[in-house]
Every structure is written in structure tokens, then in C-alpha cells.
Amino acid sequence: MTQIAASGAAQLFVREAGRVRRDFTLGAGNAALIAGITRRLAGHPLAIALAASWLRVEDLDAVYARVLHEAGALTAAGGDSDGRRGLNVVAQRSWDLLPPGARAAALRLSVAPDFDPLHAPALGVTPDELDTLLTHSFAEAYLPGSERLRLYPALGGLLAGQGAQHPDLMIGAREVHAAHYLGWFTARPPEDPAVDAERENILIACRAALTLGTLEAAHAEHLLAHHDRRGLHGSGTETFAALADDAEDAQAPAQVQAALQVACMWLAFGAGRLLDAQTLAGQFLAGPLAADAASRMKVLNTLSVVRATQGQVQVSVDLLGQALALAVELGDRTRQLYYRLNLLTHLTFLGNAPELRLQLTALEAQLPDLPPCWRGRSGSRRWACACTYPRRMRNARHFWSRLGRCWTLAGP
Helix, strand or coil: CHHHHCCHHHHHHHHHHHHHCCCCCCCCCCHHHHHHHHHHCCCCHHHHHHHHHHHHCCCHHHHHHHHHHCHHHHECCCCCECHHHHHHHHHHHHHHHCCHHHHHHHHHHCCCCCECHHHCHHHCCCHHHHHHHHHCCCEEECCCCCCCEEECHHHHHHHHHHHHCCHHHHHHHHHHHHHHHHHHHHCCCCCCCHHHHCHHHHHHHHHHHHHHCCCCHHHHHHHHHHHHHCCCHHHHHHHHHHHHHHHHHCCCCHHHHHHHHHHHHHHHHHCCCHHHHHHHHHHHHCCHHHHCHHHHHHHHHHHHHHHHHCCCHHHHHHHHHHHHHHHHHHCCHHHHHHHHHHHHHHHHHHCCHHHHHHHHHHHHHCHHHCCHHHCCCCHHHHHHHHHHCHHHHHHHHHHHHHHHCCCCCCCC
8 A cells, every 4th residue: 555655656646536536535445446557557647647537427446447458458469568558548538538529629729739728719619628628638738837738749649530530620620720820910019929929829820821722921921020020030941931832832822922932031131041042032033923023022122131241232232222113113112211221321331422312312202201210300411411422431321220220121
């Protein structure tokens, strides 16, 4: 009795059994049964927890008899016990004991790697169904200090098998999951820290939406802004490269494919992978997606900043001039301002005073559209004066650099 009481497996069984039967304790009358159950299940924690949950519907003798009856399935060919075999058998029995609504809820939640309980109703899972999954040890709170839940990863095989038997339910679950998380994500600022916890769900939603044909370019642009503003350039490059491949395989609309490829090259630049960004931009401009003026504009700007970083300032100016022309053609006043500011920086570096005055004149016409931190009593006349004389070029470059920190775009 003392040896059984000191066993971690027995203690786990008693603790889990106490969740469904508050009066359950270890005693001389049940110690042998508990030891037999845990031994037969090879001490596998989840298998033990699932078996203990059966006490909700049957007594300990029946639990022991059922586990003992499955002894053949729990023993390897050489006679050694295998905890994974025990888990498979116990999990199937626990699945059979779940009410139909809880089974459907488990399949719906299996689409998500984890979730905040507040999102469960939007995923089609009621509080009662969620409580049933927790009580029957199908779900767990796994992050200390967090209320986030997940289905036990070790049950993935069982859930995949059950999901294959209910394809319509799984298709509906993916549709609901994608619509919910993409809607939730785009309704808040991309840099919102709350997005970090849901990033994996958002990526799963994007992949599902690609398959379903519901992913929009705006979703990709919002996801780019999230990675850009949160400084996730390296991981974001790999994420968008995979999404771009998926979009091509799914034959997604051209705007969606373009948005994903533009995001990939922009984040590659942010990660310092200049050659990758340059290669991706070159391939894009030589391909059919470059026919879209808005996408071509963003790629030209991306290639411009890459060339500037590489020290090829005149090439950067030429590319940025092409991007600016497209921004004017498209009526994109935000990017006109942003591109002109970059042009001012590069032209100042080159000492091209005539072109500087030309761009300042165009910028002055847009003064009413400038953010407050760009405007002041000195106005554009001071800017023009600062850039007119070569001896003031260094001060002007410093001025444009400070000005750029007042207002930036997330992405190209």
C-alpha cells in the first residue's frame, strides 16, 4: 500500500479520478486495482488521465476490467508493455464515451493548434462542450499564467482518424476557423501584441483560405504589416515564401499571389537578405504578375531600397522615380509622399540640386496632406533653401532622415 501510494502514476490516477468523483481516494480496498491499471497502461500520463475520466460513467472495477480485457492490444510482440498502445486503446474508449456534441466540438477545435476559450463560441463550440472535453481529459491548459487551451497533442492520431470519417464537418470547421481568425486579425492594428498569441491560428487560417479561395490581398498586406512592425523579418520571409508557393499551387487570384510575393521580398530586405530580395524582385518584374501597376510599383520601391542599401544610389533613384510615376498614375497620394521623401534623401546624397527643387515643388503642393510633424512655420521654403547650395547638402540629408522617422509605411 505504501509503495503504491508513493507511485507517481497512482497519484496521477487518484488526482484525475478526484476531478470526476470528489470522494475518490486511495485506500486498501482499491490500491491493487489502481496499481493494475497504471501498470497495464505503462505509466503513460495521458492514458492514465483518460482512464480515470471513465469513472464518470462506471465504477473502478469496470475500469480495471476493461483495461485488463485489452491486455492483448497493450503488449508488444516481445511481451513488453507499450504505453502508446495503451494510450490508443484508452483514447478510443474515451472517445466513445463522449456525447456526440462534444465529439463534434473536439473535431472543430482540432483545426486550431491552441485557442483562447473566448474564441470557442465563434468556432462553434459551446461552454458546456468545452467543459466536457476538459473533464474527459481531451483538452488541457498548458501555458502557465495563461488561460489558453489545446487538445492533447498525443490525441492527434485519434482526431485525424475521426476527422477523416466526417469530411463535411472538417471542411466546415476550417471555413469557420479561417473566417473567424482572419476577421478578428484584420479588425485590429497589425502591431497589436494580442496578435502574437494567435499568429499560428492566423497562418493556418491563411492557408485554409487559400485552399477555399477566400484569401484576399488585404489579408496578406495586413499580415505583412504585422511582421514588419513587430520586427519579424526573418521568420516572416520564410512564412510568406511558403504562402506564396501555396498560392501558386492553389492558382489564387493574381492580386493575392502578388501581395504574398511582395511581402516576401520586402521582409527579406528587412532581414538583411539583400540578394534574396533583389532576386525575388527581378523575377517578379520579369513575370506576368508585374502587369498589375500597383504591384509593380511596390516591387520597384522594394528594389530601390535594396539598391540604395547596396550603395547604388543613382540606380535606386531611377527605380524610385518609376515607382513614383506609378503612384501618381494610380492616385496613391500616401505613397507619393513617401516616395518623394526617399527621393529627397537620395538626391541630396547625389548633390542633384535641380531635381531636388523639382521634387520640393511637387511636395509643396501636397503640404495640406502632410502629417503635422512634417509641417512648420518654416515650410518648404526652408527645405528648398537647405538643398539649394552644395555646402548645405549634409545638413539636408540629416533633415530628411529625421523627417522620415515621423511617418513611415508598413511595407513597400
